[in-house]
Amino acid sequence: MVESVGPPIPAFANRGRFLIRLEEVTLRYGEGPEVLRRVSCHLEPGSFHYLLGASGAGKSSLLKLLYLAQVPSEGRLSLFGRDVAQLTRRDRALLRRRIGVVFQDFRLIAHLSAFENVALPLRIAGEPEARVKSQVRELMDWVGLEDAIDALPPTLSGGQQQRVAIARAVIGRPSLLLADEPTGNVDDRIAVRLLYLFRELNRTGTTVMLATHNESLAARMPQPQLRLASGLVSTEPAPTPAAAEPVGE
Incomplete structure (x- = not known):
């Protein structure tokens, strides 16, 4: 069993329950081989x-x-205490609203500006326009995109698109954040800054799972690890702080 990190987060009413629970889960695509075993x-x-x-x-x-x-x-x-096999279509839609995802291929909406892509989760949630504008601008400044607010995704570099995708995933402070290689297209300085952003979001109560093959980057901010090899998973505690490099802002 993977143990929690640090003290319980008061914001969660169900902190005594597992947010994610996999039991003997196997995945294959069609008639293909097992991807997870x-x-x-x-x-x-x-x-x-x-x-x-x-x-x-x-x-x-x-x-x-x-x-x-x-x-x-x-x-x-099981997610959020619910067996996913028992979810209705409406239940799935409601659960997805609590999950932020950073996709490896970004999945930005090409005809919307960077600002509008990031604002989309807040607009769907019905946030007041003044709050949308202030939060989006603040977050885009944080990820270094203050000069690209009005740019369309096809005009941005891969690293800039990745930062827009990350901002969109975290803007609504999701209960669960899943990030697939979120630092793969940015330089080391920006990558460390993004790790800091994920850590701060985690400190406010968001559960974070960050997928990466860059172990040296992960060592800069030690956290417990799930390690996948040949479809099997093993769990490892966080490296000792003494072995980790400091994370700066």
Whole structure:
């Protein structure tokens, strides 16, 4: 079992329950081979875990299960205390609103500006326009995109698009944040800054799972780890702080 990190997060009414629970979960696509094999792990609300493994190890497939894009071929998956096999279509839609996802291919809306892409979750939630504008501008400044607010995604570099995707995923302070290689297209300075952003979001109560194959970057901010290899998962505690490099702002 993966243990929680730090003290309980008061913002969660269900902090005594697992937010993510996988029991003997296997995933295959169609008649293909097993991508994940008998995966079992439990994550508590308010925790932060790296999902580590080489390219092709199954990290993206595990994340797809967790944001309800796939269902297990075998085994049981529970999110927010709900068995996903028992969810109605409406239940799935409601759960997805509590999950922020940073996709590896960004999935930005090409005809909307960077600002409008980031603002989209707040608009869907019905936030007042003044609040939308202030929060989006503040977050875009934080990720270094203050000069690209009005730019359309096709005119941005890969690293800029990635930062827009991250801002969109975290703007609504989701209960669960799933990030698939979120630092893969940015330089080291921006990558560390993004890790700091994820840590601060986690400190406010968001459960974070960050998939990466960059173990040296993960070592800068030690957290417990889930390691995937050949479709199997193992759990490891956070490295000792003495072995980690400091994270700056």
